[in-house]
Amino acid sequence: MTAEIIAQGVYYQYAQDNNLALKDINFKIDKGEFVAIIGPNGSGKSTLAKLLNGIFVPTKGEIYVDGVNTASKEDIWKVRQKAGMVFQNPDNQIVATVVEEDVAFGPENLGIPPAEIRIRVREALEAVELTEYAHKAPHLLSGGQKQRVAIAGILAMKPQCIILDEPTAMLDPVGRKEVISTVKKLNREEGKTIVLITHFMDEAVQADRVFVMSNGQVVMEGTPRQVFTRVEKLKSIGLDVPQVTELSYQLRKAGIEIRPDLLTLEETVDCLCQLL
């Protein structure tokens, strides 16, 4: 597999701040991979996200997106087009008064011909399952729908990689599920590389790989099963595990022999049914 994003010895320091926001970050994310980044507030997650599409450039070290160095000024638009970003608050990302116009905003700015824009908008709305809302006003949509409009706006720019910075923090439970299932679909069916920053452990569990950040560093990295079974370690850095993982951990502490690596509701139900 070829790498989509490469970080090599990346450091980042904000102006007027003596502390480093990011320290010696090194990783590779493959094309088509779904990576979740978790970590406490202030651990550097959002800073890292902004480095991935060249909003910030590293103080030291390099980041490559599909082979392009994000620090290269002449290539910055290539980087932004390759790696699209979705932010936390859907209301801050919507610019037009009609859904399809909002989705068209990105490709219009890329100078795409109108006929091509129409096709892209239609495809993007289909991908996020909002075709029937094309002519609606975005402010009348639910939170989950608005966030999917924001994702469609990114899709219409045909990025290879989508970076989502806490896209579900402001959503209700069903809105959260809608957004995450859209993200997974784009990953599985369209092969988009996904970088998802989240505080919800049940979302991170669905990724191929999880990076755990703390104090500006990636302190753990592995499959969700490898990461989330380290309950004590995660708690010590202020994170959490899904409720079912917590339950199996508690049951083991009480002397019950149960798999220590349960992550999802389904597998926990099956496992407990065998015990009970």
Added chain:
Amino acid sequence: MSIIVKNLTHVYMPGTPFESTALKDINWKIEDGEFWGLIGHTGSGKSTLIQHLNGLLKPTAGEIIIDGENLHAKSARLKEIRQKIGLVFQYPEHQLFEETVEKDVAFGPKNMGLPEDVVGKRVREAIEQVGLNYDAVKDKSPFELSGGQMRRVAIAGVLAMNPEVLILDEPTAGLDPLGRDEILEEIVALRKKRNITVILVSHSMEDIARLVDKIAVMHRGKMIKQGSSREIFRDYKGLTSIGLGIPQITELMMRLRERGKDVACDVLTVEEARAEILKALRRKGSA
């Protein structure tokens, strides 16, 4: 302090093409000292509703009665009532504006016209109550603090007014698990210490389940259900059909029950589930 919401209806921009009914005939009674959770999908009217509770919005129809006094009667002491009902908005850190943490928290009590020594005392208490070290943060700019700390300062600003009712709109949105737990624990401690009434608006069914006593459910501008946490979370299908859910742990126990296992399915926390499963295993062992 008791709050009675009677046949409350609110219409935004009436008589214009943008007219929309945000709240429809809401009836809700909040007794002194209760801990309520208010849940509902985005746009269901939660924020509109809580803005009525301290008179920020005026009902199109219906009444808000606070300790027997109609909030919108000509004689109502709106200012006093507002001070007693503290409202913490979503992302309250966006409302910080002063040069120092101390000045920011003091803004409310100062505007109440309290003497300086009382203001000083209240500011210190409020900052400590949200789990911050008063001496360490008082002279800092609120903008040098972390997101979680900024949010605490904003909450302290409301607490410094000594409210009898505290309404929090999504106080933990965007916070990491530790920050979330700390803020929620502080709310619980505060409630015990000051015996205040608390209304928590949240999308986290897990937080609602382990904290509140009673839940009110909003859907499309109507209050469709009220009851104890256990009663409300028993209705998994009903809740998911309106954009909500139940805690993962509650769903786990329901699924075990569906598969014929002899466990109580109305658990609300991991601790309850653990006890319930250990009990079932013991029963099985002795059978």
